[in-house]
Amino acid sequence: MPAKSKAQQKAAGAALSAKRGETKMSDLQGASKSMVKSMSEEELHDMAASSRKGKPEHASKSE
Numbered sequence: 001m002p003a004k005s006k007a008q009q010k011a012a013g014a015a016l017s018a019k020r021g022e023t024k025m026s027d028l029q030g031a032s033k034s035m036v037k038s039m040s041e042e043e044l045h046d047m048a049a050s051s052r053k054g055k056p057e058h059a060s061k062s063e
Contacts, residue, residue, distance in 0.1 A: 001043065005057060012039075015033075016048050019041050
């Protein structure tokens with residue numbers, strides 16, 4: 001599932017880094033903390049690797 005916004009993509013990248021052991025879990029904040037627990041490494045990779053071009057900075061709440 002691709003990210004819907006740049007912020008979501010950044011959070012997925014941070015969560016992926018923590019899941020791989022490259023970043024400490026204590027360094028994570030907000031959505032990235034819950035993403036580590038609820039998503040697989042493959043799902044995080046798919047979300048973090050999507051293109052940023054044309055994405056809004058933040059997704060609207062109605063999505």
